[in-house]
Amino acid sequence: xxxxxxxxxxxxxxxxxxxxxxxxxxxxxxxxxxxxxxxxxxxxxxxxxxxxxxxxxxxxxxxxxxxxxxxxxxxxxxxxxxxxxxxxxxxxxxxxxxxxxxxxxxxxxxxxxxxxxxxxxxxxxxxxxxxxxxxxxxxxxxxxxxxxxxxxxxxxxxxxxxxxxxxxxxxxxxxxxxxxxxxxxxxxxxxxxxxxxxxxxxxxxxxxxxxxxxxxxxxxxxxxxxxxxxxxxxxxxxxxxxxxxxxxxxxxxxxxxxxxxxxxxxxxxxxxxxxxxxxxxxxxxxxxxxxxxxxxxxxxxxxxxxxxxxxxxxxxxxxxxxxxxxxxxxxx
Amino acid sequence: xxxxxxxxxxxxxxxxxxxxxxxxxxxxxxxxxxxxxxxxxxxxxxxxxxxxxxxxxxxxxxxxxxxxxxxxxxxxxxxxxxxxxxxxxxxxxxxxxxxxxxxxxxxxxxxxxxxxxxxxxxxxxxxxxxxxxxxxxxxxxxxxxxxxxxxxxxxxxxxxxxxxxxxxxxxxxxxxxxxxxxxxxxxxxxxxxxxxxxxxxxxxxxxxxxxxxxxxxxxxxxxxxxxxxxxxxxxxxxxxxxxxxxxxxxxxxxxxxxxxxxxxxxxxxxxxxxxxxxxxxxxxxxxxxxxxx
Numbered sequence: 060x061x062x063x064x065x066x067x068x069x070x071x072x073x074x075x076x077x078x079x080x081x082x083x084x085x086x087x088x089x090x091x092x093x094x095x096x097x098x099x100x101x102x103x104x105x106x107x108x109x110x111x112x113x114x115x116x117x118x119x120x121x122x123x124x125x126x127x128x129x130x131x132x133x134x135x136x137x138x139x140x141x142x143x144x145x146x147x148x149x150x151x152x153x154x155x156x157x158x159x160x161x162x163x164x165x166x167x168x169x170x171x172x173x174x175x176x177x178x179x180x181x182x183x184x185x186x187x188x189x190x191x192x193x194x195x196x197x198x199x200x201x202x203x204x205x206x207x208x209x210x211x212x213x214x215x216x217x218x219x220x221x222x223x224x225x226x227x228x229x230x231x232x233x234x235x236x237x238x239x240x241x242x243x244x245x246x247x248x249x250x251x252x253x254x255x256x257x258x259x260x261x262x263x264x265x266x267x268x269x270x271x272x273x274x275x276x277x278x279x280x281x282x283x284x285x286x287x288x289x290x291x292x293x294x295x296x297x298x299x300x301x302x303x304x305x306x307x308x309x310x311x312x313x314x315x316x317x318x319x320x321x322x323x324x325x326x327x328x329x330x331x332x333x334x335x336x337x338x339x340x341x342x343x344x345x346x347x348x349x350x351x352x353x354x355x356x357x358x359x360x361x362x363x364x365x366x367x368x369x370x371x372x373x374x375x376x377x378x379x380x381x382x383x384x385x386x387x388x389x390x391x
Numbered sequence: 392x393x394x395x396x397x398x399x400x401x402x403x404x405x406x407x408x409x410x411x412x413x414x415x416x417x418x419x420x421x422x423x424x425x426x427x428x429x430x431x432x433x434x435x436x437x438x439x440x441x442x443x444x445x446x447x448x449x450x451x452x453x454x455x456x457x458x459x460x461x462x463x464x465x466x467x468x469x470x471x472x473x474x475x476x477x478x479x480x481x482x483x484x485x486x487x488x489x490x491x492x493x494x495x496x497x498x499x500x501x502x503x504x505x506x507x508x509x510x511x512x513x514x515x516x517x518x519x520x521x522x523x524x525x526x527x528x529x530x531x532x533x534x535x536x537x538x539x540x541x542x543x544x545x546x547x548x549x550x551x552x553x554x555x556x557x558x559x560x561x562x563x564x565x566x567x568x569x570x571x572x573x574x575x576x577x578x579x580x581x582x583x584x585x586x587x588x589x590x591x592x593x594x595x596x597x598x599x600x601x602x603x604x605x606x607x608x609x610x611x612x613x614x615x616x617x618x619x620x621x622x623x624x625x626x627x628x629x630x631x632x633x634x635x636x637x638x639x640x641x642x643x644x645x646x647x648x649x650x651x652x653x654x655x656x657x658x659x660x661x662x663x664x665x666x667x668x669x670x671x672x673x674x675x676x677x678x679x680x681x682x683x684x
Contacts, residue, residue, distance in 0.1 A: 167624040175665035352506030358499025
């Protein structure tokens with residue numbers, strides 16, 4: 060199966076999903092997280108910068124869109140634009156501070172900055188504090204597309220998501236994206252070739268943050284609420300885990316990871332009840348309450364035994380099928 | 392007498408609380424830095440280990456009637472052994488990989504530990520009961536509870552002992568050498584993997600020690616570690632992880648800055664250390680005491 064065919068099937072599955080029994084609101088949520096994970100992966104997978112601060116962009120993007128709709132009766136397209144712009148602006152500022160250090164320090168700095176944003180969101184009244192923003196009206200997109208219909212909302216999200224995905228794919232394959240990969244692989248050499256790594260890093264950080272802000276706004280409109288947990292750093296951890304499960308360094312990995320993890324989280328209560336029924340072990344019935352622990356276990360398993368992720372493993376499998384005697388380096 | 396409209400007594404009392412918090416930050420970031428120096432892994436579980444230390448001291452008292460002083464010794468020991476087990480089981484498999492995987496692995500372990508504690512004890516704090524040392528001391532300008540005085544003294548002693556061990560003893564020399572060049576040290580017949588395990592165990596034991604100290608004055612809950620670890624990250628970004636004294640000074644300094652903010656502008660007290668971090672990064676990107684990475 061060729062690569063375009065794979066994408067074709069994936070798209071077809073996403074288009075058909077609401078007619079095959081997927082609840083459209085859950086579908087919208089999955090797509091928003093997929094967009095979030097893709098934006099996050101643009102930074103991690105192609106530039107090698109692991110940010111634990113992306114929840115700030117997702118949450119504030121959502122808050123701005125939600126507050127705009129509630130307080131100023133913004134139309135959905137303007138609310139989305141607001142989420143995108145605020146994400147970009149925050150990305151520019153946070154990026155400027157955090158790219159001053161590399162490696163593990165970069166990660167710690169983004170985490171600390173996100174915590175700053177989190178506490179800010181706890182304090183200011185516009186976010187609704189512990190209650191968050193609720194009952195955000197979806198409205199009419201461009202004045203004539205009625206988003207109140209769950210399926211219309213789903214397909215709107217899908218359209219935006221696909222457009223963003225194509226944009227990311229274009230960025231990665233552009234000369235700009237090639238320069239990013241060069242910086243990731245060997246920064247001193249990129250410098251010696253005349254590139255300014257900091258400019259590239261800042262730009263890609265801003266792009267990634269803008270798309271994350273868009274995902275946050277989309278999520279606020281689609282689900283109708285924004286809460287503090289969207290800005291909490293655990294949400295950044297989520298994006299990291301989705302990327303890891305789907306496959307680090309693969310374009311479609313984050314999408315697959317988001318589909319798997321959001322579905323798992325939603326169904327874990329049912330799954331636990333099922334396991335408890337089959338095995339007779341009562342502990343399984345409480346599985347729904349220990350999402351945090353399950354996430355941790357998935358993290359550990361992925362890091363120890365499953366580093367290529369789902370798409371990475373599939374790629375490796377396909378390569379093995381094609382070449383009966385694999386070259387030594389592909390075995391590692 | 393007032394200083395900028397705040398009575399001296401109140402200001403001093405807040406600064407004293409800041410000093411105590413600063414001691415916790417210092418001991419925690421010291422452990423984090425020691426582990427990072429040896430393993431090149433940022434130990435995300437550090438906050439959770441702090442929480443475990445506090446929880447153990449509470450559990451020891453509640454279930455087994457072991458008093459504070461026993462647990463002050465026992466809890467770090469238990470957590471240290473637990474850390475060594477984690478290191479042997481999981482961490483040792485990822486040393487050769489990118490730094491990212493060390494972070495991910497310890498993040499995953501943190502979620503498991505905190506999730507487990509949460510499913511048993513919930514998220515509310517466990518009140519420890521009265522502090523094991525009662526009474527107050529009058530320092531002339533300030534009345535200070537004896538327990539807080541003990542926390543400060545104990546933390547500073549532990550930091551000094553750590554400094555002495557690493558900088559002035561034979562074991563410390565092995566450690567420093569193994570940080571620089573593990574292969575060569577191994578060639579001299581020193582068992583580096585054991586040294587690595589012990590370092591990790593010692594680092595998390597430090598966190599647990601701080602946890603036991605904190606138990607009687609902080610309501611420690613399953614999620615305390617999450618708040619703590621982000622603050623400790625800010626401390627090591629500001630101070631750099633190169634020098635022990637630098638880490639300790641930064642930790643205590645940040646505790647004091649936090650306390651001052653609580654007096655003059657309480658709304659910003661939870662944010663101020665991150666703002667300090669931003670400022671330091673803009674002026675001195677490598678941190679206050681950091682050389683070249």
